[in-house]
Amino acid sequence: MELIKRLLKNKWIKWGFIGFASVLIFFIGLYISIYLGVFGKVPTSTELSSIKQEEATQVLDQDGKLIGKYYIYDRQPLHFEDFPKHLIDALVATEDVRFFEHDGIDNISLMRVFVKSILLRDKSAGGGSTITLQLAKNLYGRNNYRFFSMVINKFRESIIAKRIEAIYSKKEILTMYFNTVPFPDNTYGIESAARKFFNKPAFQLTKDEAATLVGSLKANNYYNPRLNPEKSVNRRNVVLNQMVKYGNMPQDTATFYAKKPLGLDYKSFNHDVGTAPYFRAQVKKELAAILDSIKNPNGERYDLYRDGLIVHTTLDVGMQQFAEEAMKEHLTILQNDFETSYGNSAPWKTNKKLIQRSLKNLPQYKLYKEAGLSDAQIRDSLSVKRDVELFQWKGDTIQRMSVVDSLQHYLKFLNTSMLSIEPKTGAIKAYIGGIDYRYFKYDHVSQSERQVGSTFKPFVYTAAIENGMKPCTYFSLAEVTYSNYDDWTPTNSGGETEDPYVNYNLEMALSNSVNTIAVKVLNEVGISKVLEQAKKLGIKKELPNLPSIALGVAEINLQDLTGAYASYVNSSKPVTPYAITKITDRNGHVIALFKPEVTEPAFNDYTREVMLEIMKSTVNSGTATRLRTAYNLTNEIAGKTGTTQDNKDGWFVGITPNLVTVTWVGNDSQSIGFKTTGLGQGANSALPIFAKFYSKLNSDSNYNFITKSHFENPSSEVVSDLNCEPEKRDGFIKRIFSSKKKERKFKGNKK
The missing domain is CATH 1.10.3810.10 (Biosynthetic peptidoglycan transglycosylase-like)
Structure with missing residues (x-):
């Protein structure tokens, strides 16, 4: 004690001790104030005992494989x-x-x-x-x-x-x-x-x-x-x-x-x-609507980004990867052919009205316009060059470009969509909404409606057979002018080379996608019955009451089209494609369960069997024969090609007993079509995606249940009714008294 007193008499030691004690007291006081919550609440032992951390919502494929997550913090416990x-x-x-x-x-x-x-x-x-x-x-x-x-x-x-x-x-x-x-x-x-x-x-x-x-x-x-x-x-x-x-x-x-x-x-x-980025984006949209109506045990809404939900989907990730590979392989080649066919006359280079119209739709243009800039000033601003990351099939690149340059670059790209579903349920197995989600956010499966071309023709023929027309009914190839519809004259792609005195039966006409006969069949059965049939097939959109509907002028969503085609291998019942089977919370408790929608048959068994046999002929001897000749597919496949006016859209529908697939290819701008029908027809633009996809499925034994499946045998009545000559030629007398082009009125009045 005496020693301490003597030391403290030294002023340096004394002030050093005071300084040390002051610092110690300060930190003790600081610690106590923190403990008491002066600087913010410190979690109590009770709160710590029930720690709940934000967790990512996981998206799983049909086999429980992780395909994506929605999160603020990417976390899986x-x-x-x-x-x-x-x-x-x-x-x-x-x-x-x-x-x-x-x-x-x-x-x-x-x-x-x-x-x-x-x-x-x-x-x-x-x-x-x-x-x-x-x-x-x-x-x-x-x-x-x-x-x-x-x-x-x-x-x-x-x-x-x-x-x-x-x-x-x-x-x-x-x-x-x-x-x-x-x-x-x-x-x-x-x-x-x-x-x-x-x-x-x-x-x-x-x-x-x-x-x-x-x-x-x-x-x-x-x-x-x-x-x-x-x-x-x-x-x-x-x-x-x-x-x-x-x-x-x-x-x-x-x-x-x-x-x-x-x-x-x-x-x-x-x-x-x-x-599957487009699929995951669509699932996210659907989840937002679903979770809006579900409360957690605390009475609060579930948070998609924080609550660690598990979303089970119908997607087959292996099939999806095959589909994406097939799409990329084909579009890489097709895009090159597409650009080469136009050369220096490409509309994305020379069509000033198209470029200007597209510019005015850009968000940057609209912002400048709202700010009061003139068109010339906006054009100058959008012409400033900067480093831009660009999509290219051979690999992304960074180039110095203006907004105008970039717009022209992206205007040229063909886009695509593909949907594969299980026809018995509508479960989505593969889903492609576009060529690259990073650069093309618009989803051509869920958002787009495009003219469906000849893929609508089977619905016309279905209505005809359902209303009593026999498969061996013959129609002439000859063009007809319909005077009560502005002298409309539907033509065939073969034009003058086709013999107007030849008559096809329904199988020959549909498998070869003959336009003139499709319109005649529609005229025979009546537009109203075809529209009614389309509605029974699950086509939700109000379709135009026009004879041109037989040629697919209607714009229809790809999901509806796919669900309608499923009816031909699903006991005549259309389906609604769906993606989510169930949602569980982080503890595995089911909070939502989804089952396929139950629908009524859209037509009878006889009609279904006839139509399926006709669409088999499309693949075996009609417009889709390249599946057999070019791609050497020996699987049991029925199908339908489709091409729209001016080659704006190419379609292919591939039907197998356990999988129905629809593919579409076209330009996002409906002002830009393929240069030639040979390049743009569905058999060339859309069919190869299905062909390459199916070839990949064939190489994987895990998909034998799809690739080695067989169609049901048609009834003896159907076999008998289809047993007729595919075509007949008008006799000499009939040819003398008939003209190459006839004029008639379409049944019903023009509206």
Whole structure:
């Protein structure tokens, strides 16, 4: 005591002691004020015992394979048993070697940091943070205070860490940590990171892969294995050496893994890329409507981005990948042929009215217009060149372009859509809404309506047969002018080369897609009955009451068209394509369940069997024969090609017993069609996507139930009624008294 009194008489020691005591009292007071919530509420033990973290909604295919996620933070939770031991060893050895010994605060590490970092100024001493402290930061983040921000946050985290340790076991803490820790590329949780960087679940991570991901925690961007592979390898090897140092791995094993390349298999779940982006976008729209009417147990609406819902869909991811490959293979070639056919006369280069009209639809143009700029000023502004990332089939590129240049670049691209469904239910198995979702957001499956061309003709023939017309009814190829419809004269693609004195039966006429006969059949059965038949087939849109409907001038949504064609292999019942089967919450409880819609038959069995036989002929001897000759498909297939006026749209419908597929190809601008019918006809523009898709299915035995399926045998009555000569020629007398082109009135009055 006397010694202390003597020391305090020294003014330097006295003021040093006062300063130290003041600092100590200040930090004690600061700690107490933080504990009491002066700087913001600190979660209580009760709140910590019921931690609920935001989780990504997962979208699964029919077999439970992950195809996409909706999230603010990309996170998928796991249980402790899902973590491989070497993953835990890597984390503990690198981040917190005394994790299983301390109570949330590692005093030995803190002392080391104090001595080395503060007294000795050694920057390599480390931060002294424990896994539990990091978990506290992951769970509750950090606030920005004007003064002492780091100290306040550290004190706050230490309080939370102590409470976490008092409530949870070490296993539970590790589980929460691995489910919340941020990895590179805005990825939260080890499961999401494993799937993103190595395309596998966390439990399948190898020792070097686990070390790579744990190593990235030190600095997410700096050690990002995608962006900085060399730095990531070096950091991975540091983790491996730490595992050797603390007895988790022998040296020779670490040496072996240290020599391996990263082996990334990067799979982004970004909404714009990856498998089936148009499908995922459509599912998201549907979910928004569904969840709007469902409440969680607390009476609140579910949050698509935070509540960790599991969305089970009908999609077959393998089939989807085949479909996307087939589309890309064909469109790459077709786009080149399309551009070559136009040469220097391409409308996206020379048609000033088209370019100007397209410019005025751009958001930038509208903003400038609202700001009061003149057309000339807007044009000048949109002509400024800048670096732009452009889509190209041979690979994306960056070029210096103006908005006008970019517009002309994108005007030239053909777009596409494809839908494959299970005809018995309407379950969607493959879905392509366009050529690349990053650049072409418009979905041609769910949003678009295009003229369907000759794919409407089977509905005309269906109505005719359903109303008593026999398959061996013959109609002349000759052109007819309908005087009560502005002297409208439908023609055939063969034009003058066709013999007007030849008569086809229904099978020959439809399988060869003869326009003149389609209109005559429509005239015979009546427009009203065809429109009624289309409605029974699930075509929701109000169709034009015009004879040209026989040639497919109606604009119909692809989903409706696909659902209608399913009727020919579904007991005459159309279906409504659907994507979602059920939705569960994060705990697996079903919150919504969906089943196929039940519909009534649209026509009788006789009609269905006749139509199916006719559409088989389309593939075997009609407009779709290249499926047999060019693509060598031997499967049982029925189908229908379609081409619209001026070659604006190309269609193909492929029907097999267990799969119905519709493909469409055309330009987004309906002012731009194919240069020639040979290039733009459905058999050339749309059919090859189906052909390549089906060839890929044939190569995979998993799809034998589709590719090796057989149509039902037609009844003896149908076989008998189809047993007639495909064509007849007018006799000599009839040819003398008939003209090449006739004039008649279409049944019913023009409206």
